[in-house]
Amino acid sequence: PGPQLPHDPTKKTIVVLGSGWGATSFLNTLDTTDYNVVVISPRNFFLFTPLLPSVAVGTLSPRSILQPTRYVTRHKARSVEVIEAEAQSVDPINKTVSFIDNSDIQGAVSSTTIPYDYLVYAVGAEVQTFGIKGVQENACFMKELHDAEKMQRRFLDCLESAAFPGQSEAEIERLLHMVVVGGGPTGVELSGELHDFLEEDLKMWYPELAGKIKITLVEALPSVLPMFSKRLIDYTMSTFKESKIDILTQTMVKEVGEKTVTLAMPDKSIVEMPCGMVVWAAGNKGRKITQDLMAQLPTAQTNKRGITIDEYLQMNGTDGTIFAIGDCTSSSHAPTAQVAQQQGSYLARAFAQRVKGDNLKAQLAELEASAATILHEDERKKVLDEAEGVKRQLSKFKIRPFSYSHQGTLAYIGSDKAIADLPFLNGSFASGGFLTYYFWRSAYISTLFSLRNRSLVVTDWIRTKVFGRDVSREW
Numbered sequence: 001p002g003p004q005l006p007h008d009p010t011k012k013t014i015v016v017l018g019s020g021w022g023a024t025s026f027l028n029t030l031d032t033t034d035y036n037v038v039v040i041s042p043r044n045f046f047l048f049t050p051l052l053p054s055v056a057v058g059t060l061s062p063r064s065i066l067q068p069t070r071y072v073t074r075h076k077a078r079s080v081e082v083i084e085a086e087a088q089s090v091d092p093i094n095k096t097v098s099f100i101d102n103s104d105i106q107g108a109v110s111s112t113t114i115p116y117d118y119l120v121y122a123v124g125a126e127v128q129t130f131g132i133k134g135v136q137e138n139a140c141f142m143k144e145l146h147d148a149e150k151m152q153r154r155f156l157d158c159l160e161s162a163a164f165p166g167q168s169e170a171e172i173e174r175l176l177h178m179v180v181v182g183g184g185p186t187g188v189e190l191s192g193e194l195h196d197f198l199e200e201d202l203k204m205w206y207p208e209l210a211g212k213i214k215i216t217l218v219e220a221l222p223s224v225l226p227m228f229s230k231r232l233i234d235y236t237m238s239t240f241k242e243s244k245i246d247i248l249t250q251t252m253v254k255e256v257g258e259k260t261v262t263l264a265m266p267d268k269s270i271v272e273m274p275c276g277m278v279v280w281a282a283g284n285k286g287r288k289i290t291q292d293l294m295a296q297l298p299t300a301q302t303n304k305r306g307i308t309i310d311e312y313l314q315m316n317g318t319d320g321t322i323f324a325i326g327d328c329t330s331s332s333h334a335p336t337a338q339v340a341q342q343q344g345s346y347l348a349r350a351f352a353q354r355v356k357g358d359n360l361k362a363q364l365a366e367l368e369a370s371a372a373t374i375l376h377e378d379e380r381k382k383v384l385d386e387a388e389g390v391k392r393q394l395s396k397f398k399i400r401p402f403s404y405s406h407q408g409t410l411a412y413i414g415s416d417k418a419i420a421d422l423p424f425l426n427g428s429f430a431s432g433g434f435l436t437y438y439f440w441r442s443a444y445i446s447t448l449f450s451l452r453n454r455s456l457v458v459t460d461w462i463r464t465k466v467f468g469r470d471v472s473r474e475w
């Protein structure tokens with residue numbers, strides 16, 4: 001038997017896959033009065049990714065940037081079923097989703113299949129390793145909460161091992177060399193956060209190691225942050241220079257070993273660089289479930305970057321029953337939280353519209369059916385007039401296509417400095433110091449979904465300012 005869902009057979013069922021930016025924004029906006037809603041995600045919380053690098057260096061506690069999905073769904077008009085499970089496959093023909101409980105503890109039932117009328121597909125993407133040797137085994141990532149926690153453990157372990165009595169200078173140098181791969185916003189923000197930790201806390205907690213740490217940012221393209229304007233790229237490069245973060249551009253990581261990283265330099269020479277930690281932030285690729293789903297629609301889904309969608313966010317090749325949002329898609333927009341969030345709330349509003357249309361269609365069908373059974377001409381004419389009115393309403397009824405409104409791009413680059421490309425004010429803005437520090441912080445605070453998270457993050461910032469970052473290493 002399938003799971004017991006809060007099922008009302010008169011209503012259509014929306015199954016939502018994911019609990020990230022797209023799915024959470026969809027759930028926040030959706031009016032559940034007219035639908036059965038089921039959410040399936042392997043993590044039962046929303047993760048506020050922009051502050052993940054701050055967790056990795058201990059500025060914020062992990063729990064401060066999580067919001068349980070049930071906190072979102074409990075305020076809804078009708079109850080929403082939240083299932084902690086990983087979707088394994090989608091059958092777009094029979095309109096079903098199969099999923100499994102792949103957590104440590106499982107009950108007697110740990111896999112099942114459910115039907116959907118509409119599927120909101122928001123499973124995001126996974127880290128792109130390009131199959132480069134040693135990345136999966138030896139590097140840390142910066143995508144999920146456990147990635148940030150793993151990086152923090154590894155980073156602190158490097159510090160403690162470097163402080164071990166009798167360590168040679170060469171080994172200390174290796175252990176204290178942190179390599180970040182990928183000069184996109186994730187790699188740049190992480191390098192900035194690492195630098196802050198070293199500046200503000202290392203001198204206090206490990207005075208004997210201060211000055212020996214080195215951060216290297218490796219980027220295959222000619223410059224870091226290609227999505228920002230040249231002025232902001234130059235500002236970031238000069239800030240990193242002052243912060244003593246080495247940037248190696250036009251340099252490609254070829255292999256990640258246990259204690260080294262192998263680089264193809266701009267002059268084509270191959271260099272093996274000793275290091276204590278490698279953080280891999282080289283971009284996204286589609287998940288296996290997404291590739292499998294696309295493979296079932298081979299003529300409509302040919303873009304390797306992700307699911308092709310139309311202006312209503314419907315997956316091409318499906319009959320208007322699968323909607324895909326966020327990083328799993330290949331639209332003209334960058335894979336950002338901002339895009340996923342706007343797509344999620346648009347889709348929820350479109351579902352409210354869709355129900356109005358469905359109700360009008362049902363009303364029309366009812367009027368036409370009843371007119372066919374009425375013998376008295378005047379009465380039948382009255383009903384047909386009413387049906388004409390509903391038809392007129394239906395002809396005017398349409399769902400507007402999705403349109404993205406870019407609110408600007410903001411990145412923290414360490415040393416209390418941030419850069420921003422803003423569409424208003426007609427340009428870009430880069431600055432440092434007290435004001436930027438608070439601008440960056442208030443921008444993030446205002447996008448955090450709940451008051452609870454806002455209070456937790458602000459409390460963490462105050463704690464870090466007063467007491468320093470937590471350097472205890474979890475086992």
Ligand code: FAD
Nearest residue numbers: 018019020021022049050087123124326327335336337338
């Ligand atoms: P996600 O938020 O990744 O959510 C995907 C969800 O699907 C997750 O809940 C996951 O558990 C679930 N899932 C995975 N597999 C399955 C499955 N098989 N079945 C069901 N559910 C599944 N963007 C910005 O605009 N501004 C920023 O400042 C910013 N900072 C970032 C910082 C970092 C460190 C990172 C990694 C990204 C950052 N981004 C930022 C990008 C942003 O996080 C993504 O674009 C955004 O998360 C995409 O939203 P999404 O809903 O598509 O995917």
Ligand code: NAD
Nearest residue numbers: 182183184185186218219220252253282283334335410411
């Ligand atoms: P990205 O794709 O933006 O950048 C990855 C970088 O890694 C690329 O520049 C690529 O050239 C480089 N790279 C790939 N393979 C390499 C190799 N072998 N050696 C050296 N360099 C290599 O990835 P990201 O930074 O994780 O960002 C992903 C998405 O999330 C983007 O859309 C980004 O805009 C968004 N994001 C936004 C923010 C923000 O707005 N503050 C922060 C983080 C992420």
